[in-house]
Amino acid sequence: MRGRFDLVVFDLDGTLVVHDGPVWRTLHGALGSDPERRREVVRQALAGEISYAEWFAADLAMLDAAGADRAALLAVVDTFQPAPGALALLARLRAAGVRTAILSGGVDLVVERHLPGDLVDAVWVNRVHFDAAGRITGGTPTPYDREHKAAGVRELRERFGVPRERVAFVGNGPNDVAAAREAAFAIAWNDAPPELRAVSDAYLPGPDLLSAAPFLLD
Numbered sequence: 001m002r003g004r005f006d007l008v009v010f011d012l013d014g015t016l017v018v019h020d021g022p023v024w025r026t027l028h029g030a031l032g033s034d035p036e037r038r039r040e041v042v043r044q045a046l047a048g049e050i051s052y053a054e055w056f057a058a059d060l061a062m063l064d065a066a067g068a069d070r071a072a073l074l075a076v077v078d079t080f081q082p083a084p085g086a087l088a089l090l091a092r093l094r095a096a097g098v099r100t101a102i103l104s105g106g107v108d109l110v111v112e113r114h115l116p117g118d119l120v121d122a123v124w125v126n127r128v129h130f131d132a133a134g135r136i137t138g139g140t141p142t143p144y145d146r147e148h149k150a151a152g153v154r155e156l157r158e159r160f161g162v163p164r165e166r167v168a169f170v171g172n173g174p175n176d177v178a179a180a181r182e183a184a185f186a187i188a189w190n191d192a193p194p195e196l197r198a199v200s201d202a203y204l205p206g207p208d209l210l211s212a213a214p215f216l217l218d
Contacts, residue, residue, distance in 0.1 A: 003098035011171035012104035085210030105145035
């Protein structure tokens with residue numbers, strides 16, 4: 001078996017890992033951060049009044065104010081699970097010599113708990129920092145979320161020396177549209193919105209991610 005592509009880039013939440021709703025909403029809801037403050041921060045971010053990095057910092061500050069630490073975050077993350085077929089698909093791609101990458105506005109703890117590092121060549125997500133006691137001390141926001149996901153695909157291409165025609169993308173969210181357009185082949189996955197399906201080469205309703213294998217492997 002060989003790959004039809006040399007690099008396959010995946011979204012994380014809702015694609016490789018499944019849980020109820022967006023990861024940040026899930027974390028805030030489970031850990032009890034201030035809902036009014038959350039709504040205001042989301043409004044500011046969507047209105048362009050604050051940057052993505054400021055949005056990320058505000059999310060962490062709200063979680064910290066709610067008393068969340070590493071153990072509490074992991075307790076929520078541990079209720080998630082890999083999408084059916086996700087690990088098998090990553091393993092098949094690895095066996096075929098295909099590079100794989102995760103490009104997401106999600107959280108590094110999700111990858112750490114659910115996706116073995118030996119199956120993924122690059123993980124570009126938000127990273128949360130903790131002190132020795134496990135308290136949140138800040139984080140490193142991904143520069144590649146929302147419309148900047150296209151830049152992330154280009155950077156990954158350059159990192160691995162892969163031409164555009166040998167790059168595929170798999171995602172399920174409205175923030176994946178730019179990344180899908182940047183790849184030579186895109187799969188809109190599961191509950192992908194109409195705007196992502198419109199720019200993708202295939203739509204797969206799920207739930208087993210291994211159903212993407214015929215599109216990515218010969």
